[in-house]
Amino acid sequence: MPYRLTVIGTGYLGITHAACMADLGFDVLGLDIDADKIDRLNNGELPIHEPGLEPVLRRGLDSGRLRFTTSYEEIAEFGDVHFICVGTPQKRGEYAADVSYMDAAIDSLAPLLNRECLVVGKSTVPVGTAGRLADRLARLAPAGVQAELAWNPEFLREGFAVQDTLKPDRIVIGVRSERAEKVLREVYEPLGEVPMVVTDFATSELVKTAANAFLATKISFINAMAEVCEAAHADVKQLSEALAYDDRIGGRFLNAGLGFGGGCLPKDIRAFMARAGELGADQALTFLREVDAINMRRRARMVDLARELAGGSFHGCTVGVLGAAFKPNSDDIRDSPALDVAVTIGHQGGRVTVYDPIALDNARKAHPELSYGESALEAVRGAHVVLLLTEWQEFVELDPEELGAAVATRRIVDGRNALNAEAWRSAGWHYRALGRP
Numbered sequence: 527m528p529y530r531l532t533v534i535g536t537g538y539l540g541i542t543h544a545a546c547m548a549d550l551g552f553d554v555l556g557l558d559i560d561a562d563k564i565d566r567l568n569n570g571e572l573p574i575h576e577p578g579l580e581p582v583l584r585r586g587l588d589s590g591r592l593r594f595t596t597s598y599e600e601i602a603e604f605g606d607v608h609f610i611c612v613g614t615p616q617k618r619g620e621y622a623a624d625v626s627y628m629d630a631a632i633d634s635l636a637p638l639l640n641r642e643c644l645v646v647g648k649s650t651v652p653v654g655t656a657g658r659l660a661d662r663l664a665r666l667a668p669a670g671v672q673a674e675l676a677w678n679p680e681f682l683r684e685g686f687a688v689q690d691t692l693k694p695d696r697i698v699i700g701v702r703s704e705r706a707e708k709v710l711r712e713v714y715e716p717l718g719e720v721p722m723v724v725t726d727f728a729t730s731e732l733v734k735t736a737a738n739a740f741l742a743t744k745i746s747f748i749n750a751m752a753e754v755c756e757a758a759h760a761d762v763k764q765l766s767e768a769l770a771y772d773d774r775i776g777g778r779f780l781n782a783g784l785g786f787g788g789g790c791l792p793k794d795i796r797a798f799m800a801r802a803g804e805l806g807a808d809q810a811l812t813f814l815r816e817v818d819a820i821n822m823r824r825r826a827r828m829v830d831l832a833r834e835l836a837g838g839s840f841h842g843c844t845v846g847v848l849g850a851a852f853k854p855n856s857d858d859i860r861d862s863p864a865l866d867v868a869v870t871i872g873h874q875g876g877r878v879t880v881y882d883p884i885a886l887d888n889a890r891k892a893h894p895e896l897s898y899g900e901s902a903l904e905a906v907r908g909a910h911v912v913l914l915l916t917e918w919q920e921f922v923e924l925d926p927e928e929l930g931a932a933v934a935t936r937r938i939v940d941g942r943n944a945l946n947a948e949a950w951r952s953a954g955w956h957y958r959a960l961g962r963p
């Protein structure tokens with residue numbers, strides 16, 4: 527392989543990128559400031575849950591093509607292409623993104639560079655960040671060292687991270703030179719035929735935030751329809767099925783329910799609005815305020831429905847919550863709608879017990895005030911109301927009779943429109959769902 531790669535920031539994105547690039551044949555050195563994470567990775571242990579990633583990590587380590595370090599000196603010495611995958615969370619109390627980890631990564635790397643290299647930003651950032659980081663890199667790199675910046679946003683989904691990395695829908699690169707374009711084309715050549723959009727920094731940054739804004743909007747659109755369905759006694763599930771037959775609309779990301787959470791869509795639409803405001807284009811994105819509001823209203827509606835089923839108050843009520851992760855097949859609980867609902871019900875006096883197949887440890891750490899069960903049955907034992915908040919397959923396959931034997935009263939709210947309503951009703955459950963009669 528023509529280049530040695532480094533990956534700075536080994537979280538959900540960075541680990542996947544590092545392991546997959548090693549699987550494609552590159553020598554890869556991953557770096558994080560979290561020494562514990564690096565130790566675990568070097569021992570072949572994944573600090574996150576991502577289906578299919580562990581064998582890829584192990585293959586990389588066993589082949590000797592993949593290693594992890596905490597030393598910026600080592601990666602500066604090693605890499606021809608440095609991918610930056612550090613976090614860009616929402617700032618506390620503000621809509622804007624906190625890009626200080628990006629700055630810190632450049633500040634640590636740039637002064638140590640000693641040969642020609644390309645530094646490639648992959649994290650999701652407010653438009654204009656790449657240009658600013660390019661100046662910072664040029665200022666901090668030693669004189670005479672050719673270090674150039676490029677932008678290459680990432681579109682992978684958690685739960686499908688490996689397949690999305692190895693078979694992406696498209697690759698977008700923002701470059702300022704033919705050389706940078708050539709290097710990135712060579713890096714991604716082993717992926718085979720993938721549409722590649724080569725553009726400027728600002729457009730490449732915007733493609734990413736626009737994509738997430740569109741996805742969030744599609745989810746909030748169908749959830750707005752769910753609100754109207756609730757008022758009109760119509761069925762949003764059938765409505766979305768019918769819409770999906772129109773190819774121009776399409777059925778993906780049209781599942782009504784508890785709405786979107788996670789470490790990306792919520793913070794990305796807020797950061798997008800904040801950045802548009804700074805640019806004087808805030809009016810263009812005022813609709814995203816409504817997208818966000820519709821999304822948050824679903825959580826409130828879920829709590830209201832649960833309270834209704836509890837008889838008007840959560841006091842003295844036991845609530846079994848199925849799901850803690852922000853979506854199935856992930857252990858990620860960042861801005862999880864499920865946990866948000868569970869915590870709110872706890873604050874309103876409910877005795878809440880949560881179960882999740884994979885995200886239980888993360889949930890326990892973040893919310894020690896909640897109770898946890900080791901299985902779905904344990905979480906719903908003695909419950910007056912059961913809430914399905916993350917549509918794990920394990921929950922979809924639950925037997926209404928078996929669950930019915932464990933609860934105090936057979937009442938369930940399906941927050942993800944994932945269960946077979948008929949089967950639950952005919953097993954004597956009072957079944958309710960968001961957006962359905």
Ligand SMILES: NC(=O)C1=CN([C@@H]2O[C@H](COP(=O)(O)OP(=O)(O)OC[C@H]3O[C@@H](n4cnc5c(N)ncnc54)[C@H](O)[C@@H]3O)[C@@H](O)[C@H]2O)C=CC1
Nearest residue numbers: 535536537538539558559612613614627630631649650680
């Ligand atoms: N999680 C996902 O599915 C996707 C995430 N993204 C974007 O990728 C970026 C990273 O997201 P995640 O991987 O989810 O975050 P994460 O929080 O899982 O990982 C970030 C990692 O960066 C490390 N880090 C922080 N400062 C550092 C520094 N100065 N030097 C080295 N390492 C440092 C942290 O210790 C952490 O391990 C964000 O901008 C996110 O929006 C983009 C596409 C998909």
Ligand SMILES: O=C(O)[C@H]1O[C@H](OP(=O)(O)OP(=O)(O)OC[C@H]2O[C@@H](n3ccc(=O)[nH]c3=O)[C@H](O)[C@@H]2O)[C@H](O)[C@@H](O)[C@@H]1O
Nearest residue numbers: 680681682683684745779780781785786787788790852853
């Ligand atoms: O920028 C990112 O980090 C990533 O954000 C999302 O990926 P992810 O957050 O992993 O998860 P999604 O599958 O998009 O789901 C996000 C949320 O929307 C919810 N959702 C999704 C689809 C749907 O129809 N309805 C719905 O409520 C999910 O339950 C989940 O809470 C995007 O799908 C990725 O393309 C992007 O790279």
